[in-house]
Amino acid sequence: MSNTGIGAPVRRKEDFRFITGQGRYTDDIERPGQTHAYFLRSPHAHATIKKLDVSAALATPGVVGVLTGDDLAKDGVGGLICGWMIHSKDGSPMKAGAHPALAQGKVRYVGDHVAVVIAETLAIAKDAAEKIAVDYETLAPVVDMNAATGKGAAVIHDVAPDNRVYDWHLGDKTATDAAFAKAKHVTKLDLVNNRLVPNPMETRAAIGEYDAGNDAFTLYTTSQNPHVARLVLSAFIGIAPEHKLRVIAPDVGGGFGSKIFIYAEETVCVWAAKKVGRPVKWTSDRTEAFLSDAHGRDHLTHAELALDDKGKMLAMRVHTKANLGAYLSTFSSCVPTYLYAPLLSGQYDIPAIYCEVEGIYTNTAPVDAYRGAGRPEATFVVERLVEVAAREIGQDPAAFRRKNFIRKFPHQTPVIMAYDVGDYAASLDKALDLIDYKGLGRRKRDSARKGKLRGLGFSAYIEACGIAPSAAVGSLGAGVGLWESAEVRGNPVGTVEVLTGSHSHGQGHETTFAQLVSDRLGISIDQVAIVHGDTDKVQFGMGTYGSRSGAVGMSAIAKALDKVIAKGKKVAAYALEASEGDIEFKDGRFSVAGTDKSLAFGEVALQAYIAHKFSGQELEPGLKEGAFYDPTNFTFPSGVHVCEVEIDPETGVTKIDRWVAVDDFGVVINPMIVEGQVHGGIAQGVGQALLEGAHYDASGQLVTASYMDYCMPRADDLPSFRVDHTTTPCPSNPLGIKGCGEAGAIAAPPAVINAITDALGHEDVAMPATPQAVWRAAQKAARLAAAE
Amino acid sequence: MTTVTMTVNGKSVTANVDPRTLLAQFVREHLRLTGTHVGCDTSQCGACVVHVDGRAVKSCTTLAVSCDGAAVTTIEGLANGAELHPMQAAFREHHGLQCGFCTPGMIMAAVDIVNRKGHVLDEHTIREELEGNICRCTGYHNIVKAVEAGARAMAPGAAAIAAE
Ligand code: FES
Numbered sequence A: 001m002s003n004t005g006i007g008a009p010v011r012r013k014e015d016f017r018f019i020t021g022q023g024r025y026t027d028d029i030e031r032p033g034q035t036h037a038y039f040l041r042s043p044h045a046h047a048t049i050k051k052l053d054v055s056a057a058l059a060t061p062g063v064v065g066v067l068t069g070d071d072l073a074k075d076g077v078g079g080l081i082c083g084w085m086i087h088s089k090d091g092s093p094m095k096a097g098a099h100p101a102l103a104q105g106k107v108r109y110v111g112d113h114v115a116v117v118i119a120e121t122l123a124i125a126k127d128a129a130e131k132i133a134v135d136y137e138t139l140a141p142v143v144d145m146n147a148a149t150g151k152g153a154a155v156i157h158d159v160a161p162d163n164r165v166y167d168w169h170l171g172d173k174t175a176t177d178a179a180f181a182k183a184k185h186v187t188k189l190d191l192v193n194n195r196l197v198p199n200p201m202e203t204r205a206a207i208g209e210y211d212a213g214n215d216a217f218t219l220y221t222t223s224q225n226p227h228v229a230r231l232v233l234s235a236f237i238g239i240a241p242e243h244k245l246r247v248i249a250p251d252v253g254g255g256f257g258s259k260i261f262i263y264a265e266e267t268v269c270v271w272a273a274k275k276v277g278r279p280v281k282w283t284s285d286r287t288e289a290f291l292s293d294a295h296g297r298d299h300l301t302h303a304e305l306a307l308d309d310k311g312k313m314l315a316m317r318v319h320t321k322a323n324l325g326a327y328l329s330t331f332s333s334c335v336p337t338y339l340y341a342p343l344l345s346g347q348y349d350i351p352a353i354y355c356e357v358e359g360i361y362t363n364t365a366p367v368d369a370y371r372g373a374g375r376p377e378a379t380f381v382v383e384r385l386v387e388v389a390a391r392e393i394g395q396d397p398a399a400f401r402r403k404n405f406i407r408k409f410p411h412q413t414p415v416i417m418a419y420d421v422g423d424y425a426a427s428l429d430k431a432l433d434l435i436d437y438k439g440l441g442r443r444k445r446d447s448a449r450k451g452k453l454r455g456l457g458f459s460a461y462i463e464a465c466g467i468a469p470s471a472a473v474g475s476l477g478a479g480v481g482l483w484e485s486a487e488v489r490g491n492p493v494g495t496v497e498v499l500t501g502s503h504s505h506g507q508g509h510e511t512t513f514a515q516l517v518s519d520r521l522g523i524s525i526d527q528v529a530i531v532h533g534d535t536d537k538v539q540f541g542m543g544t545y546g547s548r549s550g551a552v553g554m555s556a557i558a559k560a561l562d563k564v565i566a567k568g569k570k571v572a573a574y575a576l577e578a579s580e581g582d583i584e585f586k587d588g589r590f591s592v593a594g595t596d597k598s599l600a601f602g603e604v605a606l607q608a609y610i611a612h613k614f615s616g617q618e619l620e621p622g623l624k625e626g627a628f629y630d631p632t633n634f635t636f637p638s639g640v641h642v643c644e645v646e647i648d649p650e651t652g653v654t655k656i657d658r659w660v661a662v663d664d665f666g667v668v669i670n671p672m673i674v675e676g677q678v679h680g681g682i683a684q685g686v687g688q689a690l691l692e693g694a695h696y697d698a699s700g701q702l703v704t705a706s707y708m709d710y711c712m713p714r715a716d717d718l719p720s721f722r723v724d725h726t727t728t729p730c731p732s733n734p735l736g737i738k739g740c741g742e743a744g745a746i747a748a749p750p751a752v753i754n755a756i757t758d759a760l761g762h763e764d765v766a767m768p769a770t771p772q773a774v775w776r777a778a779q780k781a782a783r784l785a786a787a788e
Numbered sequence B: 001m002t003t004v005t006m007t008v009n010g011k012s013v014t015a016n017v018d019p020r021t022l023l024a025q026f027v028r029e030h031l032r033l034t035g036t037h038v039g040c041d042t043s044q045c046g047a048c049v050v051h052v053d054g055r056a057v058k059s060c061t062t063l064a065v066s067c068d069g070a071a072v073t074t075i076e077g078l079a080n081g082a083e084l085h086p087m088q089a090a091f092r093e094h095h096g097l098q099c100g101f102c103t104p105g106m107i108m109a110a111v112d113i114v115n116r117k118g119h120v121l122d123e124h125t126i127r128e129e130l131e132g133n134i135c136r137c138t139g140y141h142n143i144v145k146a147v148e149a150g151a152r153a154m155a156p157g158a159a160a161i162a163a164e
C-alpha cells in the first residue's frame, strides 16, 4: 500500500476550497443579467384552479415575466416523468397521472407549483406573487393512506380512480402460504416506516440560461446526476435536444437521493430563460425544501415470519402500503417495489417469501428515494421481525440470527437476488465482542439501580448496491441502463485527468478516484484531477446514488486505466525499441523485461504525444482512453450494527450509550472516507428512529415544514460511534468494492428500536421514538409489569 | 437605502443597502463572499455563522445595518494568507466535512467555542456547544474530533507541539 494508493486514509483533496469558503455551489454563481424566480405555491392540498389572473403581478415594476401551466402547454413542454415502469399483479401498467411543472387546472399538494414570477430581485418577485389572483375550488384532501383507497375518497388523478398507482407483488404465494400452514410459531408485526424529509444542508437551486446566438441552453443545478437531468429534460420534457443543453452540477451540498430527481423548478428555470431572454435563478428556501423536495419512506406494513419448532425460519409474508405522494417522482415507483421486496431475505436463509405492495397516491409531496431507498424499509421489516421472533420463542437474538444466517455462497434468495459472497457470522462475532455483549447483564443492572432502563438492539442488514446490471434492471422496468462511464486523459507531461459520470456531493471522489489512479499508474495524487458534473466535459454518466460510485464508477475508471496502460505499453515498445510483449508496467514505470531499460509513465505520455518514435500508420498518437462499465451483478454490502440505549422512564429521553458498527464493504479505497460515510448514515438512521417525522394534518398541511418543527439530529443527540469492518471482496467488479454510502441509514433504525423495546420489555414503540412516545411506552411497560 | 460601513476581513467596506438586507445577504451578494452559507429560514442551522466584533453570530438573522462600525470576520478571513487557521486544518485532518456546506459555519462556531471555553474541550462540551449548527453529512463524529484537536492547536505555543 503506497501512502496515497488503495487502502490509504488520504486526507481529502477537495477540502481546501471548502474549509476556506471557496466552494462553489449553485447559489454562489451569479450570471450576467440574471433575474430571480419565485414560485407561487398551492396553499391547498387538493383543489381545482377555476381562474388564474397574473396581470397585476406582470404589471409590477421590476417583474420581467410571469408564467403558468398554460404557457408550458402552449410551448409544448412535457410533464415530469417517472422512469421506472411497474406492472401490477394483473399485468396492468402503473397509473401515472400527468405531472406538469406548473399546475394545469388542478393542484394536488400544499407546495404544488401554480405560477412563477421572474423579476429583477427576489424581493420584487415575492411581492408580485402576492398580486396573482387564484380562484381555487377546494376538493376533499386525501392524506391518510388507508382512507385513500377506500370508498368515497376523492380522486387525485383520473387515471387512478381508487388512488392506487399499482398493486404489485413478488415471490411465491403458494409456497409461502404452505410454509406458514406447517409453521410451529408465527411472529406478526404491524410497522410504520415514518415519513422523512431528506434535508441536505444545501437546498436545491437552479440557474437557467439561454444563448440565442447558438439557440443553446445551460442549466446550473444541484444535481446528483447531471446527465440524467439532461436526458430527461431533452428526451422527455422537450426543453432542447441534448446537444443544445448543457447541465452543470457544481459543488453540491449533500443529496441523499433528493437531488437525483428532475423537479419542476429546474425545468421551469431553464425553459423560462428563453422566454424572458435572461438567466433565471431560483434558490429554494428551507420551507420550500420541506414542501417540495421529494420525501422518503412512509410505509405501513404488516409482516409475518414463520418458524419451525427449532426456531429455523420457514417463510416470510409482507404486505406494504407505500405512500407515493401526489405525483410520481422520477424514480419513485421502483423504491417500494424492486428496491424493497428483493431485500426481504436479509442475511437469512428463508425458503419462501411473498410480498405485496400497494403504491398509493395522496395529497402530499411526492415520495422518492432517500438514502437507502427501499432497503432501509426492508431492513426495518426484517430486523424487527427477527428480533421479536427471537424474543417470542425465548432465544438469544444473536444466536437466533446466527442459526438462520446464510452460510453458503452464492445464495439464491426467493426474491430475485443472488448473493455472491459474505460472512455474516464474522461481522456478528466482531460486533458482539466490541459491544461487550457478555457485560450487558451487568450494565442493565447498573442502569436499573439508577432508575434507568437499558436495552440492546441488533441490526444485521444487507443491501443491494452498485446499482445495477443494465439488462437486469431493464427487465424489471427501468427506463435507463445503469452502467457508468469514464475517460482517462494522460497529458504530455504525465499528469492525468479523469472524467467521470459519477458525481461527488460529499463522498470525496476527487480523493478516492485519484487514489485509484495513483495506485494503478504510480503517480502522485497531486498529478490527478477528477472532472465531473458537467455534461459538456464528461460524455455521459448515470450519476451517484445507490452506493454505486465506487463499485460501478470506479470500475469504469479501472477499465479505462487498463486501456491507458495497454496503450502506454505500445508507445513504450517503440520508444524503448523492444517488442510490445516484452514491456512490463509496474510502479509507474514501463520497462523491458529482463533489462534495465525503462521509462516513467510521464516519459511514455510525452512519447505518446510527440509521436516521434512511431508513425501514425502504426499507432495513433495520444494517451486517452474511455470505458463504460456495466456491472454483472448487484453488490451486497452487509454488516451488523449494535445499539445500546439507556432510557430515563421519568422523562422518556433515550440516550444512545454505545454504537458498534461492523460492516463488510469489500475492498475499501479510503477507510477515513468510508468511516465518515458510515457515521453520517447512522446519524440519519438514528434521526429516523428517534427524532424525525414529516407530518401532514388532516387538511394536508405539512405541519413540520421548518427546523423548528422537524427535528434534525444535532451533535448532542448522538454518541461517537465504534466503526470496524470485516472483508469479503466483491467478486463481481474488478476492484472488489461493494459500496458504503447507505449502510448506516439502512442499519440504524431497527437497531435503535430493538434496543428501546429491549429496554422496555414490550414491542409497542413506533418511530420516531421521541421522548413523549418513549415516556408513554415506559408507562405502559410499568403497567404491564404491575399486572404480572 | 441606508449607508452602512464595516470592516470585513480587515478591509473597510461601505455600501448603500436596502435597510432590510441581512448580514448574510450583504456578505454573499454585495461583497461576493460566498463562503458564508444559508441553510434555513429560522435561525436554526448555523451555516451562516460569522464573527462580529469577535463573537459568533448567525448572519441570516442579523441586519447588515446593525453591524455599522463593526468588525466582521467570515470564513474567507480566517486563514492567514496561505496558512490555514488551526481549526480549518483540524477539520481537514480529522475529516470533519463531507459536502462542505455546513463547514464554514461549523468552523466559525468552533473558533468561537474555543474563544469562550478554552483550549481543552471534552466531547460532552463540544456536542452541547455545537447545538446551533446542523450537519447532515458527517454524523458529527469527526466534527467533534476536529473541534477538540483544533482547540488544542489554537493554544499559544501549540504550533511547536504540532510540528514535532
Ligand atoms: S442560515 Fe442562519 S441559522 Fe440557518
Ligand code: FES
Pocket (backbone or CB within 6 Å): A201, A253, A254, A506, B096, B097, B098, B099, B100, B101, B102, B103, B134, B135, B136, B137, B138
Ligand atoms: S458536511 Fe455536508 S452538511 Fe456538514
